[in-house]
Amino acid sequence: MNKNAYLEGSAIPSSLTEAQWQSAVVATLASLNDKPGALLPILHEIQGQLGYVPPESIELIAKALNQSSAEIYGVISFYHQFRTTPVGAHQVEICRAESCQSMGGRALEAHAKASLGVDYHQTTSDGEVTLEPVYCLGNCACSPSIRIDDQTYARVTPEQFDALMEGLKIRSLEVQNG
Numbered sequence: 001m002n003k004n005a006y007l008e009g010s011a012i013p014s015s016l017t018e019a020q021w022q023s024a025v026v027a028t029l030a031s032l033n034d035k036p037g038a039l040l041p042i043l044h045e046i047q048g049q050l051g052y053v054p055p056e057s058i059e060l061i062a063k064a065l066n067q068s069s070a071e072i073y074g075v076i077s078f079y080h081q082f083r084t085t086p087v088g089a090h091q092v093e094i095c096r097a098e099s100c101q102s103m104g105g106r107a108l109e110a111h112a113k114a115s116l117g118v119d120y121h122q123t124t125s126d127g128e129v130t131l132e133p134v135y136c137l138g139n140c141a142c143s144p145s146i147r148i149d150d151q152t153y154a155r156v157t158p159e160q161f162d163a164l165m166e167g168l169k170i171r172s173l174e175v176q177n178g
């Protein structure tokens, strides 16, 4: 398989067929599993190709490295750069740095997690939003701040957060309907 077959033009699919992820995982294991300390390079390579580490691939990785699935999962959970769900169409980052936290950021992040139904580093079930923490958006005077894709929003209340998420959904529908 072309190394970046799924990355061309940001065309990482929101979900992969078994044949797609298996082919990438098997090729990665064949090329890297003999190297010392192979697990991290393997996980980076799989995520680089597929956009995430499919949970179904963990058993294959474990077998190839002669480790347990729990050990592999433990490493994935420890390093926050690894994800086991596809990246969403939009990245929503909530500032967790001091100024934002002191101005309602904690309540905002609790609201965002509850309303989207995901924790940090996860993607909503409709594939629209990946939620990430960020540590200062350089917008501290207008806390709490969030960033949606490349746009920063200031003094965001839970109600405004919901309106922004609704706006993302409407834009997605407009794109789908042409």
Ligand code: FES
Binding pocket: 095, 096, 097, 098, 099, 100, 101, 135, 136, 137, 138, 139, 140, 143, 144, 145
């Ligand atoms: S602390 Fe949140 S923008 Fe700086």
